Amino acid sequence: MLKEFIGKLSMTSKIVVIHQPDFLPYLGFFHRFLSADLYVTLDNVQFLNNSKSWHHRDKIKTPQGAKWLTVSVIKAPRGTIINEIILAVDVNWRERNLNLIIQNYRKAPYFNEIFPRIEELYYFRCHKMIDFNIKSIQILMSLFDLKIETTFASELNPKGKSNELLVDILQKVGATHYLSGVGAKDYYDPLPFNKAGIKVLWQDFHHPVYSQIFGDFIPFLSSIDILFNCGVEESRRILRRL
Numbered sequence: 001m002l003k004e005f006i007g008k009l010s011m012t013s014k015i016v017v018i019h020q021p022d023f024l025p026y027l028g029f030f031h032r033f034l035s036a037d038l039y040v041t042l043d044n045v046q047f048l049n050n051s052k053s054w055h056h057r058d059k060i061k062t063p064q065g066a067k068w069l070t071v072s073v074i075k076a077p078r079g080t081i082i083n084e085i086i087l088a089v090d091v092n093w094r095e096r097n098l099n100l101i102i103q104n105y106r107k108a109p110y111f112n113e114i115f116p117r118i119e120e121l122y123y124f125r126c127h128k129m130i131d132f133n134i135k136s137i138q139i140l141m142s143l144f145d146l147k148i149e150t151t152f153a154s155e156l157n158p159k160g161k162s163n164e165l166l167v168d169i170l171q172k173v174g175a176t177h178y179l180s181g182v183g184a185k186d187y188y189d190p191l192p193f194n195k196a197g198i199k200v201l202w203q204d205f206h207h208p209v210y211s212q213i214f215g216d217f218i219p220f221l222s223s224i225d226i227l228f229n230c231g232v233e234e235s236r237r238i239l240r241r242l
Contacts, residue, residue: 002204006035009177015201016175018042018153018166020082021133022054023071024222028205030140031242032179033148035201040169043083043130044154047076055082056129058222062104063214066221069097073129083154085129094122101224108213110231117143118224140223145236167192177201208238 006015017032018040033039047055057070072088101118105111117139124135141147151173158168170178178193179201193200207219212229226235 002035002201005201013176014038014174015177015179016040016170016173017179018169019181020045020055021130021137022058023056023129023133024058024069024136024140024224025054026058026220027207027223027226027239027242028181028203028220030144030146030223031205031239032181032203033141033146034240036148036179038173038175039148039150040156040173041134041150041152042169043152044081044158045165046078047080047082047085047129049073055133056085059220060101060104060222061212061214061218061225066218067100067104069100069222071097071129071132083128083130083152086127087129087132098122105213105224105228108228110228113231114143114224114227140227143227143232143235144223144239162187163189163192167196167198170198171196179203181205205242208242210234210238 009015015036016038017036019029019032020042022029049056056073057068059066060069061067070093072091072093074086074088076085098119101115105115121132121136121139124132126132126135153169156169156172158165158172160168166178175198177199180188181203182205185202188200190200208226209217209219210226210230212218212225226238230238
């Protein structure tokens with residue numbers, strides 16, 4: 001078990017998480033923070049606007065099933081990095097998103113507890129997508145009572161691509177261990193990590209099943225789903241039991 005392994009590490013160990021600043025991320029995004037010492041926001045890699053992208057969207061539950069909640073951004077050239085993406089101003093996406101959340105969660109048990117924090121996010125005025133996304137992550141961390149040191153990859157001036165880029169970041173922050181999501185296994189090359197003496201840990205995340213509105217349970221939605229359905233205190237307990 002990952003928890004047991006981490007519990008046996010020395011006080012000099014430093015576990016680091018590196019991930020893009022996704023929008024209103026799912027529960028597994030935050031689960032790694034419980035076992036890490038530092039979160040490096042990977043803001044200097046390419047913005048993806050395709051079927052595999054979570055940079056400017058995540059899913060919520062509706063009576064018709066899962067549906068995308070999307071942040072509108074200005075179209076940018078291929079290769080534009082995340083921290084250069086600009087929010088759209090010619091469409092009223094903020095009001096549209098809020099209305100979509102109201103329509104689908106107003107009957108959730110803890111709507112009145114959670115919705116003011118969601119309004120706080122959408123009333124937050126900023127120019128870039130990354131600032132909006134970071135605000136969404138900060139609000140969710142507050143609701144989950146998570147505290148972790150955070151820095152930005154762009155501030156470290158890292159070199160290389162893919163696994164080499166990650167290793168360069170890890171070396172610059174003094175990491176002894178890298179805690180990765182299992183989705184990265186398809187792209188994992190152990191050689192750079194081994195050469196740098198950095199141990200790779202794989203997240204042990206099993207999505208919890210909790211009471212949801214609208215029928216059968218759907219996993220891997222935005223974290224706002226568990227908060228609307230379970231409330232702050234129970235959501236914190238569920239996250240820490242994983």
